[in-house]
Amino acid sequence: INAEYMGTPSECLFFFAGSMGPHAFVAATDPPSDVKLPSSPTNICRNESFDSPSEYSLSTAPSLPPSPDSSLHSPLSPPPPPPSPRLYSDQFDFNCTTTITLHKKAIWRVIPWNQYLASCSNDGSAKWFDGNGNLVHEISTDNQAIFWVDVWEGCLVTCHESGQISVWSEDGQCIQTLEGHTKRVRVTCVYDKYLISGDGGGTVKKWARDRGCIDTYSFHKKAVRGLVVWKDNLVSGSYDNTLKMWTMDGKCIKTAQHEQDVNTLVVWGNQLVSGSDDRTIKIWNSKLECLLTLNNAHNEGIYGLAIYRDYLVSCGDSVIKFWKMGLRSNSVLFILLLSKYSNDSTLRHLPPELMICVTEYLHNGCKEVYQMPGHQARVFGVNSWGDRIATCAALPEPHIKIWTNQHYLENTCRALFS
Numbered sequence: 001i002n003a004e005y006m007g008t009p010s011e012c013l014f015f016f017a018g019s020m021g022p023h024a025f026v027a028a029t030d031p032p033s034d035v036k037l038p039s040s041p042t043n044i045c046r047n048e049s050f051d052s053p054s055e056y057s058l059s060t061a062p063s064l065p066p067s068p069d070s071s072l073h074s075p076l077s078p079p080p081p082p083p084s085p086r087l088y089s090d091q092f093d094f095n096c097t098t099t100i101t102l103h104k105k106a107i108w109r110v111i112p113w114n115q116y117l118a119s120c121s122n123d124g125s126a127k128w129f130d131g132n133g134n135l136v137h138e139i140s141t142d143n144q145a146i147f148w149v150d151v152w153e154g155c156l157v158t159c160h161e162s163g164q165i166s167v168w169s170e171d172g173q174c175i176q177t178l179e180g181h182t183k184r185v186r187v188t189c190v191y192d193k194y195l196i197s198g199d200g201g202g203t204v205k206k207w208a209r210d211r212g213c214i215d216t217y218s219f220h221k222k223a224v225r226g227l228v229v230w231k232d233n234l235v236s237g238s239y240d241n242t243l244k245m246w247t248m249d250g251k252c253i254k255t256a257q258h259e260q261d262v263n264t265l266v267v268w269g270n271q272l273v274s275g276s277d278d279r280t281i282k283i284w285n286s287k288l289e290c291l292l293t294l295n296n297a298h299n300e301g302i303y304g305l306a307i308y309r310d311y312l313v314s315c316g317d318s319v320i321k322f323w324k325m326g327l328r329s330n331s332v333l334f335i336l337l338l339s340k341y342s343n344d345s346t347l348r349h350l351p352p353e354l355m356i357c358v359t360e361y362l363h364n365g366c367k368e369v370y371q372m373p374g375h376q377a378r379v380f381g382v383n384s385w386g387d388r389i390a391t392c393a394a395l396p397e398p399h400i401k402i403w404t405n406q407h408y409l410e411n412t413c414r415a416l417f418s
Contacts, residue, residue, distance in 0.1 A: 092322060092370040093406040094389065100133040100400040107392035108147050109381040110400050114170065117390055118156055119400055120146035126158045126168075131388075131402060137172035150188045152195045153209065159185035165197060165207070180205055180213045189227040191234070191248070198224025198236060217250040226265035230272055231286055237262030237274055245288050254288035266305040268312050269325065275302025281314060281323075283366065292366055297321065300378065308384040311369070315379035320391060320403075322370040374401065 105122035112118075116136055118128040124143040128136050141160055148159035155175065156168040163181030165188070166174050183200035190196070194214075195207040202220035204227070205213050219236050226237030233253065234246045239261040245254040260277035267273070271291065272284040281294040281302055298316035306313045312323040375393035382391050389403040 091407050092372075094370075094372050094403040095406060096401045097388075097404045098131065098133050098402040100129060100402070101398075102127050102129065102133070102135060102138075102400070103398045105145075105398055106394035107380060107398050107400060108145075109149055109383075110390045110392040111149055111151065111383050112385045112390075113149075113151050113156055114154075117385065117400070117402075118149050119392060120149045120158060121398065123398075126156070128156065128170075131385075133400075133402075137170075139166075139168065139172065139174075145184075147184060147186050148188060150190065150195075152188075152190050153193065157188060157195065159188060159197065163199060165195075167209075176209065178207050178212060180216070183223075186223055186225055187227045189229055189234075191229045196227055196229075196234065198227050200224075202238060202240070204234075204236065215250065217246070219244060219246065219252075225261065225263050226274065228265045228267055228272070230267050235265060235272060235288075237265050241276075243274055243284070243288065256284065256288045256290065258282065260301070263301060263303050264305045266307060266312075268307055269310070271325075273305055273312060275305050275314060275316070277301030279316070281305070281312075283325075294323070294366060303378070303380050304382040306382045306384055306389075308389060312366075313382050313384070313389065315374065315382045315391065317378060318373060318375050318393075319371050320374040320379060320382060320389070321368055323366055324369045325366050372403070374403075375399065 103119065103121040103123050103125065107119055107121045110117055110119040113128060116128040116130055118126065120126045122145045124141045124145060125138055126146050126149055127138045130136060139158065141158075144161045146158050146160055148157075150157040150159075152167065156170075158166045158168065160166070161184045163179070163183055163185055165178040165181070165185055167176040167178070169175050178195075178197075181197065181199040181203065183203075185197050185199050188195055188197045193208065196204060197207065198204045198219070200223040202218060202222055202224055204217045204219045204224060206215040206217075208214050220238035220240050220242065222239035224236050224238050226235075226243075228235050230245075232248070234248060235243060236246065237243050241258050241260055241262065243256040243258070243262055243265070244252055246252055258274065258276035258278055258280065262274055262276050264275040265272065268283070270286075272288075274282050274284065275297075276282070279296050279298055279301060281297045282290050283292040283294075285291055297314060298319065298321070300317040302314055302316040304313075304315040308322065310324075312325070314321050314323065374391050375397050377393040377395060377397040379391050379393050382389065384390075385402070387405060389405075390400060391403070392398075392400045
């Protein structure tokens with residue numbers, strides 16, 4: 001390990017330089033108290049390639065105390081660190097453990113609700129059932145399609161073709177009806193104690209349990225299909241091909257674009273992810289700037305996104321795919337960001353040296369790690385349910401399937417710390 005710093009003595013960064021095949025990388029952290037820094041900055045090698053390690057040297061760098069086994073390693077090639085404990089394996093072995101055939105037409109969504117799963121369908125019904133597929137309750141709307149289900153303050157919310165929103169208790173009793181939308185409601189999200197809904201005309205409404213509709217906004221020119229609350233702002237996706245970020249009082253902050261309809265949104269770690277009919281998955285930062293585009297992620301438009309542990313799950317055709325935001329399997333890149341850069345930072349706020357590292361991390365980092373043939377029809381919805389995945393599909397196979405990963409069964413070792 002070679003060490004050097006940049007900046008002034010009162011505000012400096014301590015850099016570690018290492019090799020990654022023929023490339024060099026750097027990471028930043030606070031300087032250790034027992035390391036004496038030189039009185040003037042030294043040059044840092046940026047994004048250089050070398051034919052051999054001997055071509056890279058930092059003659060002015062302060063030396064670190066040798067490790068006990070330093071004689072076994074080149075001074076430019078530090079001993080390999082012990083493996084970092086991982087809570088999850090990158091291996092997947094999903095098996096369909098339950099197939100549920102309770103609906104007669106296309107199923108739009110399936111979500112976890114308390115100890116149950118709840119679903120909605122074009123057949124005008126919403127149902128909730130246990131993990132074995134046993135029906136608990138069913139509601140019907142005289143063949144008016146139910147396009148969305150959500151959970152709001154412990155109750156189930158159903159969104160209807162007529163524009164009506166109904167709130168249900170676990171025993172199947174309708175405890176509240178929310179009226180005000182004039183077109184079919186396709187999506188909702190929950191913010192604090194409020195329910196936020198979007199309809200086929202581009203209108204978004206904000207609801208309170210005790211007051212009904214408290215705000216109405218005209219967010220888009222076409223149907224709203226995605227709504228998420230992210231960093232205390234509301235983000236909407238629409239059939240007008242746009243994503244928009246709004247303050248909670250309805251002021252538009254940013255607008256971003258897909259080539260075709262935006263069908264789904266999800267928050268993945270510190271990023272926003274969108275799926276579109278243009279068959280792309282896009283990853284966005286907090287300023288709604290696109291960090292990464294996954295082209296041709298599916299053979300058809302992306303209809304569902306979910307988070308399973310630390311993986312992104314997507315569906316759109318008949319296949320379910322798992323994505324990981326990480327590094328290429330044949331490379332190692334370790335980045336430490338100072339706290340002053342980590343609070344809601346974007347790439348433009350990082351020093352150039354860290355910019356190199358973070359850019360490579362993002363652009364090489366998101367990759368498909370697993371896929372499984374989910375259904376014989378197009379998969380409209382996917383959601384995680386503990387260690388399991390629930391999916392739902394369209395005709396000719398309007399089924400719900402529950403998938404279990406054999407690598408995450410109970411009583412198996414999840415991590416090893418030594």
